[in-house]
Structure formats: structure tokens, C-alpha cells
Amino acid sequence: MAQELKSKFELPKGVKPVFNDSGIEIKPVYTADDVNGHANGNGNGAESELPGQYPFTRGIHADMYRRRPWTMRQYTGFGNAKATNERFHYLIKTGNTGLNVAFDLPSQCGLDSDDPRAEGEVGRVGMAIDSLRDFEVAFDGVDLDAITVSMTINGSAAIMIAMYLAMAEKRGFDIKNLRGTAQNDILKEMIGRGTWIFPVEPSVKLVGDTIEYCARNAPNYSPVSICGYHVRESGANPAEEMGYAFSIAKAYIEETLKRGLDIDEFAGRLSFNFNVFGKLFEEVAKFRAGRRLWATILKEEYGAKDPKTMWMRMIAGGGGFGLTIDxxxxxxxxxxxxxxxxxxxxxxxxALCCYDEAYTIPSPKAQQISLRTMQLLIEELGLCDTVDPLGGSYFVEALTDEMEAKMKAVIKRVDDEGGIVKSVAEGRVQDYVSKKAFEHHKELESGEFRKVGVNCYRVDEDNPDVEFHPSKQEDLDLQLASLRKVKDERNNAEVERTLKALREAAKAGDNVMPAIMDAVKAYATVGEMTECMVDAYGRYEEPITI
Amino acid sequence: MTEKPIKVLVSKPGLDGHDVGAKIVARALKEAGMEVIYTGLRKTPEEIADLARDEDVDVIGMSILSGSHIPLCMKFKALWDGHNLGTKMWLVGGNVPEKDHEALKDLGVDAVFNTRSNLDDIITYIKENLARWPRN
Incomplete structure (x- = not known):
């Protein structure tokens, strides 16, 4: 019967085959034959999989959105801590249930606002942070137990995590219970996005330091969110996005295992950040396959016993590269x-990208529309009522298996080439994704890859000038004045002492987090602490492959 | 004897980490037969001016998507004469609103390309204009 059906739907001669963005050929119709006999990580067929149970293909929780809808965590931050604090309160009032902090480029690159290299960049693409004082202002009035805070910070993440923990502690929160996330994925930063500071090896060691420190002191805090997101933005396809992310996650796990921690003591706090744009069913299959593959890796390769360790927890970001300025x-x-x-x-x-985000920091109106978009799904469309509603679809189940196979192939290729740390240090991944971005761009220009409003369905008046988020001189002046005030008021002998201890810890190869915590509490600045570590670690040199 | 290829510096001034576009342009110019030096991220205007002088490039390209194009180009302009950059072509690409194009051209930028520009437009601009270079 199925065979009969299938032959009816065979591709007529001369009709071009269709591939999804990961290079998988899509059939005109799927039947039971496409899913029968498949073997997942559990050794069972898809029909026996349940959400909340290993290998978690259908979801990490049994009840998913029935218990609680997804967290809405819009990305924001600009100017100084005070301006950002006001936007935080606006977003919380509008229905944001988590915060996602944008830092300016100097803060991301470990420079103070008064550093000559920071000129023209202070407060422009995020908020400026120089010392603990700025964190105190930025989160003033935010209930850190009710609102979890995620920080998009990488090169200087160890410092910013320390500042967040120190700020929370000062406000009376017990950091043992504190939840929150830092991006802190330096390898993807070297592949795309670019806010690296130290060379590859000490950078990975530093990620290990934060994982170890948090596992021992702030066990509910997620110190790393591995970002397939930016690897995809840099040119990778959906299956590669997830495959590379898992390779990177494995590198951090291996770095942390060296510290004598058990896999179940820390791996459950690792989370992921993935991109969502393009083909809908490919995205759904990607996440289903990713959950299954990650659980399998944790259980089979690392011997995790706690199911929570096997969860692929993630934020989905939708979806910078998909948006257009046209x-x-x-x-x-x-x-x-x-x-x-x-x-x-x-x-x-x-974290849903806003309609103006292809070219500027989103306006409050654009952020409200993004939040309302998600609230519509919750309140009006019934999307929270049942878990994994596409599970069991012949197409989605078959595609889930094929996406998993593609991801495994990426991980294997990286392993065969000597591991992700080596591949990134040599610029191999960067070269690969940049070539793909170039090829994709050519397909966009030729119209082979269709993009509405860009290479089809254009009208003449499609190119209105864009309005940028204003960068205010007074925000900069305020930031510089606040930095001067901090430097005047702090105990400079204590700053000297803690910075010296940090430099020594870094040189000795110790976990630097305790020393960073001390320096942060003494109001040492981001730039001062970064320089101590540069003394010990050196600076990253970007491999140029073009 | 073959003609000397056009030499282009594709640079990323400032702290902006968006390098997808710069790398795409660098690859396209290379494919079009030009000699391309890509600087990598986070170069200061001084480093870019040094490279442009030392490598004696024909074209200095800058990719800026952080919104810091005006201050960065002002800094670069101040280095122009001291580095004897003379009649080199200066191009800026990235996320630059129309209203800032004039200000950049006043600083001496020859053309501004944006994220909508076609690769062929950039290649054609360089080839056609260099053919009747120097300016004036």
C-alpha cells in the first residue's frame, strides 16, 4: 500500500529536485516507509519517544509549555547603565520574562570607556560597563530571583560574570540559588562575531575557569551558552550550526573534566543558543535531532547519569540573518x-529579533511588536497546549533522522581534523563558513536563492533611508564622569593588591575567578583586569585565510 | 606582459566584529582578478594607514557596521597626508545611513556602499574609476 502510494508521488521526469538548506533532498511526499525501521539513540523507533524522557527528541520536559510558556528574553542595552536600566524596566512592564543584555564593543573587548581604542564606540551597540558600579546601576530595581538575566558577553565574560555575581551578592541574593546565563562562548567568537581578547588556548582555559567556579559556588548559574547562532550567521547551514556547536561544547566539557569535576556536576548548566530562520520543518527537525544527539553524546561519550545533564537547554534567536533592510x-x-x-x-x-534589527538597536515599538508576536502564540493560537505537536509526522520524523546524521558528520569531520580548538586556531572553520557565506551571497544576487523584497517582489520605493538608534554625547560624558568618580572614590591600594593577585594567578595558570571576584569587589575596571590577563596570556592573533 | 593587478586593502577599523560582508567582498574582488589584503578585525586607523602606505595599495576599503563610521573616518582622514596616501581610492561599506554619505564624502571617501550593494557594482566602480584615476 505504502509502496503504491509512493510510486504515485515519485518525482516526474524533468522536475528539479528540492533540497533544504542543510543539503537534504526533500521528497514530494513522505509515508510510513520513511520512518519505519529508523533507530534513534535509544535503539527504539520514533513512536516510542516521549517528551521528558531520554533521548529527549520531543522535548526536555514532559509538560513543556503546559507548565510554563517559553521565557521571552528580548536583547537590549545601549548608552550607559542608567539608560539601559530604563529600557529593562520598560521591557519587563511590556511582558519580557527574562533580560538579555547587550554590551558595547569596548566592554566586550575588555577596554574601559576612556581607552583611546574605545573612542567613538562607547555605548553605541550596547551598554558601557567599566566597573561593578555600572552593574549596580543597570540592575537597580530588577528582582534577580524573578527575572533571569542573560549576558551576551564573551571575551570579557569571566569579568562580567564576576560583576554580576558580586552585584547580586551585594544586593543580598544568595549566589548559590542565583540563576542566569552568560554567553561566554569564545570559540564561536573566533569563528564569527569577533570579540576575542586572548589566544585560543588560554581563552578555552578561561571558559573552564568560569564553569568550574560556578559549579562550585553558583551551581544554578549557567556560565556558558554555546552559540551555533553566530556560526550560522557566519555562513554555516542549520545542520552545521548545531554540529559545530556540539563540537565546541565538547571542548569546554573536556577542559572542565580536567579540573576533576564529575560530568553531572557541571554539564547540566551548559546551555545553547541557536538561530531560527529559513525553512520551518528543517528548523523543527534540527532542534528535535539536536536534543536527541546531545543527550546521546552526554550519556554515551561522557557517562552522564543525571538526565538533566543530558538536556539540550537552549535559547532560540529568531533570526538575524533572515531579516532584511529592504x-x-x-x-x-x-x-x-x-x-x-x-x-x-x-x-x-x-529572543525574537525585531523588524528594525537588520540595521539598528531596536526601537521600543519594534520590541513591543516582537513581544506581542510571541504573546499571540501563547494567548490566541493555542501553541502551548500540547508538547511537540509535529512529532509523529512522517516528514518531520524522517527529517529529524537525516538532520541528526548530518550533524554527526560535522562532529566527526571536526574530530578527524584534530578537534575544534585546533581547527579554530588554524582558521579552518572560519575559512569554511566564510566560503559558504560567499557562495550563498552569490546565490542571493543571482536570484537562485529567493529572498522576498530583496531579489523578488521588489518595488521602486523599497529603499527608505534607515533611522539609527541615536548615540548621545551626554551618555558618553556621563559614563566617563562615572568612571572618573569610581577611580577617585575606590580604595586604590586594594585595587593594586587585587590586580597583582590576579596577574599572579593568571601567570601561575590557576583558576582566576576568585582573583577576579576580589578585584571586581574592589571596583577594579574591566580594562585593568583585562590587561593583567593579557600580561599572562597574550593576545589573540586572527588567522587570515583570505 | 600581463597588466599589474589592482591592489585592494579590505580593512575592519574599530571594534566592530561583523566580518561576513568584508570577507565576501574580499573574496569577490579576488575572484575578479584583484590582489586583496584582508586585515582581519579590530585595526586602528593608524594600522590601516600604515598598511595602505607600506603595501602601496590602489584602493583602501573599510567595512563598518557598528555605526561608528564618522569618528573612524575622521581619524583616518587626519592620517591621510602624513602617510602620503595621495590619490588612493577610499571606499567605505557597511551599515551607513544615506544621511551620512555626504559627511563621509566631505572627508574624502570616494564612494559608500551598503549592505544592499551588488558585488558587481563594487567591482565595476573600482575598475572603471581607477581607469581614469587620478581624480581631477
Whole structure:
């Protein structure tokens, strides 16, 4: 019967085959034959999989959104801590249930606001942070137990995590119970995004320091969120996005295991950040396959026993690269479909890009529309009512298996080439994704890859000038004045002492987190602490492969 | 005897980490037969001016998507004469609003390309204009 059906739907001669973005050929129709006999990590067929049970293909929780909808964590930050604090309160009032902090480039690169290299960049793409004082201002009035804070910070993440913990402690929160996330994925930063500071090896060691420190002192804090997201933005396809992310996660796990921690003591706090744009069913299959593969890796390769350790916890970001500067209103619709994809995929947290985000820091109105888009799915569309609603679809189950196989192939290729740390140090991944971005761009220009409003359905008046988020001189002046005030008021002898201890700890190869915590509490600045570590570790030199 | 290829510096001034576009342009110019030096991220205007002088490039390209194009180009302009950059072509690409194009051209930028620009437009601009270079 199935065979009969299938032959009816065979591709007529001369019709071009269709491939998804990961290079998997899509059939005109799927039947039971496509899923029968498949073997997942559990050794069982898809029909026996349940959400909340290993290998978690259908979701990490049994009840998913029935218990609680996904966390809405819109990305924001600009100017100084005070301006950002006001936007935080606006977002919380509008229904944001988590915060996602944007830092300015100097803070991300370990420079103080008064550093000559920071000129023209202070407060421009995020908030400026120089010392613990700025954290105190930025989170003033935010209930850190009710609102979890995620920080998009990488090169200087160890310092910012310390500042967050120190700020929370000062406000009377017990850091043992404190939840929150730092991005802190330096390898992906070297592949794309670019806010690295130290060379590859000490950078990975530093990530290990934060994982170890948090596991021992702030066990509910997620010190790393491995970002397939930016690898995808840099040119990787969806299967590669996830494959590379798992390779990177494995590198951090191996670095941490060296410290004598058991896998179940820390790996459960690792989380992921993935991109959502493009083909809807491919995205859903990607997340389902990713959950299954990650659980299998943790159980089979690392011997994890606690099911929580095997969870692929993640934030889905929808979806920078998918947005266009042409006909920007179309991005509202794109955002809605990306949110739908993420929800059908079982994301725990979503940060939905705003329609103006292809070119600027989102306006409050654009952020409200993104939040309302997600609230519509919760309140009006019934998306929270049942878990993994696409599970059991012949197409989605078959595609899940094929995506998993593609991801495994990426991980194997990286392993065969000597591991992700070596591949990144030699620029091999960077070269690979940049070539793919170039090829993709050519397909966009030729129209082979269709993009609405860009290479099809254009109208003449499609190119309105864009309005940028204003960068205010007074925000900069305020930041510089606040930095001077901190330097005047702090105990400089204590700053000297703690910085010296940090430099020595870094040189000795010790875990530097305790020393950073001390320096942070003495109001040492981001730049001062970074320089101590540069003395010991040196600076990253980007491998140029073009 | 073959003609000497056009030599282009594709640079990333400032702290901006968006390098997808710069790398795409660098690859496209190379494919079009030009000699391309890509600087990598986070170069200061001084480092870029030094490279442009030492490598004696024909074209200095800058990719900026952080919004810091005006201050960065002002700094670079101040280095122009001291580095004897003379009649080199200066191009800026990235996320630059129309209203800032004039200000950049006043500083001496020859053309501004944005994220919508076609690769062929950039290649054609360089080839056609260098053919009738120097300016004036």
C-alpha cells in the first residue's frame, strides 16, 4: 500500500529536485516507509519517544509549555547603565520574562570607556560597563530571583560574570540559588562575531575557569551558552550550526573534566543558543535531532547519569540573518514565522529579533511588536497546549533522522581534523563558513536563492533611508564622569593588591575567578583586569585565510 | 606582459566584529582578478594607514557596521597626508545611513556602499574609476 502510494508521488521526469538548506533532498511526499525501521539513540523507533524522557527528541520536559510558556528574553542595552536600566524596566512592564543584555564593543573587548581604542564606540551597540558600579546601576530595581538575566558577553565574560555575581551578592541574593546565563562562548567568537581578547588556548582555559567556579559556588548559574547562532550567521547551514556547536561544547566539557569535576556536576548548566530562520520543518527537525544527539553524546561519550545533564537547554534567536533592510516591515512577518518555528521546536527561551534589527538597536515599538508576536502564540493560537505537536509526522520524523546524521558528520569531520580548538586556531572553520557565506551571497544576487523584497517582489520605493538608534554625547560624558568618580572614590591600594593577585594567578595558570571576584569587589575596571590577563596570556592573533 | 593587478586593502577599523560582508567582498574582488589584503578585525586607523602606505595599495576599503563610521573616518582622514596616501581610492561599506554619505564624502571617501550593494557594482566602480584615476 505504502509502496503504491509512493510510486504515485515519485518525482516526474524533468522536475528539479528540492533540497533544504542543510543539503537534504526533500521528497514530494513522505509515508510510513520513511520512518519505519529508523533507530534513534535509544535503539527504539520514533513512536516510542516521549517528551521528558531520554533521548529527549520531543522535548526536555514532559509538560513543556503546559507548565510554563517559553521565557521571552528580548536583547537590549545601549548608552550607559542608567539608560539601559530604563529600557529593562520598560521591557519587563511590556511582558519580557527574562533580560538579555547587550554590551558595547569596548566592554566586550575588555577596554574601559576612556581607552583611546574605545573612542567613538562607547555605548553605541550596547551598554558601557567599566566597573561593578555600572552593574549596580543597570540592575537597580530588577528582582534577580524573578527575572533571569542573560549576558551576551564573551571575551570579557569571566569579568562580567564576576560583576554580576558580586552585584547580586551585594544586593543580598544568595549566589548559590542565583540563576542566569552568560554567553561566554569564545570559540564561536573566533569563528564569527569577533570579540576575542586572548589566544585560543588560554581563552578555552578561561571558559573552564568560569564553569568550574560556578559549579562550585553558583551551581544554578549557567556560565556558558554555546552559540551555533553566530556560526550560522557566519555562513554555516542549520545542520552545521548545531554540529559545530556540539563540537565546541565538547571542548569546554573536556577542559572542565580536567579540573576533576564529575560530568553531572557541571554539564547540566551548559546551555545553547541557536538561530531560527529559513525553512520551518528543517528548523523543527534540527532542534528535535539536536536534543536527541546531545543527550546521546552526554550519556554515551561522557557517562552522564543525571538526565538533566543530558538536556539540550537552549535559547532560540529568531533570526538575524533572515531579516532584511529592504521592505523592513516584512521582518515583522518573518519574526512571526520564526517564533512559530521556535515554538514548534520546543525552545525554552526565545529572543525574537525585531523588524528594525537588520540595521539598528531596536526601537521600543519594534520590541513591543516582537513581544506581542510571541504573546499571540501563547494567548490566541493555542501553541502551548500540547508538547511537540509535529512529532509523529512522517516528514518531520524522517527529517529529524537525516538532520541528526548530518550533524554527526560535522562532529566527526571536526574530530578527524584534530578537534575544534585546533581547527579554530588554524582558521579552518572560519575559512569554511566564510566560503559558504560567499557562495550563498552569490546565490542571493543571482536570484537562485529567493529572498522576498530583496531579489523578488521588489518595488521602486523599497529603499527608505534607515533611522539609527541615536548615540548621545551626554551618555558618553556621563559614563566617563562615572568612571572618573569610581577611580577617585575606590580604595586604590586594594585595587593594586587585587590586580597583582590576579596577574599572579593568571601567570601561575590557576583558576582566576576568585582573583577576579576580589578585584571586581574592589571596583577594579574591566580594562585593568583585562590587561593583567593579557600580561599572562597574550593576545589573540586572527588567522587570515583570505 | 600581463597588466599589474589592482591592489585592494579590505580593512575592519574599530571594534566592530561583523566580518561576513568584508570577507565576501574580499573574496569577490579576488575572484575578479584583484590582489586583496584582508586585515582581519579590530585595526586602528593608524594600522590601516600604515598598511595602505607600506603595501602601496590602489584602493583602501573599510567595512563598518557598528555605526561608528564618522569618528573612524575622521581619524583616518587626519592620517591621510602624513602617510602620503595621495590619490588612493577610499571606499567605505557597511551599515551607513544615506544621511551620512555626504559627511563621509566631505572627508574624502570616494564612494559608500551598503549592505544592499551588488558585488558587481563594487567591482565595476573600482575598475572603471581607477581607469581614469587620478581624480581631477
Amino acid at each position: 521592505q523592513p516591515e516584512n521582518n515583522i512577518m518573518r519574526g512571526a514565522y520564526y517564533a512559530l518555528s521556535a515554538v514548534l521546536s520546543g525552545a525554552q527561551t526565545i
